[in-house]
Amino acid sequence: MTMGSLRSSPLVRVPRRTLTELVDRRVAAAMKRHEIARDETAELRREVQQLRERTRTFELLLDGAGRGTARMPSPANLAGLQREITGLCGDPEAAERNVHGAFRLLVALESLGVGRIAGGTMNICGKLATVPLLARTDGAELEMLEIGTLYGLFAAALLRMTERTGATPSLTIVDPLVGMQLQNQAAIPADASGTPVAAAAVRTNLALAGAAGGAARIVVGLSGDADVRATVGDRRYGVVVVDGDHGYEGVAEDLRWVEQIVAPGGIVVLDDYGDGKWPGVQRALQDHLAGDSRLTLLGRVATSGYLRAA
DSSP states (O other): OOHHHHHTSHHHHHHHHHHHHHHHHHHHHHHHHHHHHHHHHHHHHHHHHHHHHHHHHHHTTTSSTTTSSOOOOOHHHHHHHHHHHHHHHSOHHHHHHHHHHHHHHHHHHHHHSSSOOOSOHHHHHHHHHHHHHHSOOTTOEEEEEEEOOTTSHHHHHHHHHHHTTTOEEEEEEEEOOOBSEEETTEEEOOOTTOOOBOHHHHHHHHGGGHHHHHTOEEEESOTTOHHHHHHHTTSOEEEEEEOSOOSHHHHHHHHHHHHHHEEEEEEEEEETTTOTTOHHHHHHHHHHHTSSOSEEEEEEETTEEEEEEO
């Protein structure tokens, strides 16, 4: 058979038509899948846009506007914080309960209060969750001292968290309240909240903590002032939160004073311990503990150190 007759043979023409039809069917199927994928993509884009619009209102509760840092912890961050607290306190269920409660309280108080709570979300929640677990009082009165309060919102939150354990907290606050935040004796002129740091704001926020907040004692001045120390030194404290001057000398002075006023078995919280932005805090504690001290470092949660007094 010649080449020409082979090309014209029905035996060749039939497979050629079959192949062409197969290719056509596959092209049509591919185009249909493409159209379906295009439609699905368009629908997905519409759903994403709707989700963004719906979640924006929710984000207004948690974003960083007006407080400098967002309150949107990841599940991994929350789980890590709970592990740190469990390692310090030995109670995973209580750690989880307190971390979740502390986060809800943080969001609520910053929504209702004046100003903001200073610090990152994990460190704030860590302090609020850990202190009540370490300072168990079985319903007894608990004297607390906060050195450096900013707007008093953290103090209000701590009162609430300790009350949840059945304790009866009594709070003393030391802060210069000069209209702006002081750090290492230097003024930070503009707060993210736009609110002046003043006693009126602190009182407004403490009122959110009910009777214990209303009864809180505010001593205006620096923790190193002799008259401030004389007033505050009239009692011994079961909890002392050191969150004032973050420079080496300021922290060292506060720790020396704390040695005199913390009750036996009392808890001392050193804020921003281990935070690379404030190296003087950790260095001051290390040098302090190298000497003769009543304090023992229990550990760290987020960027706060926890100590117990002998």
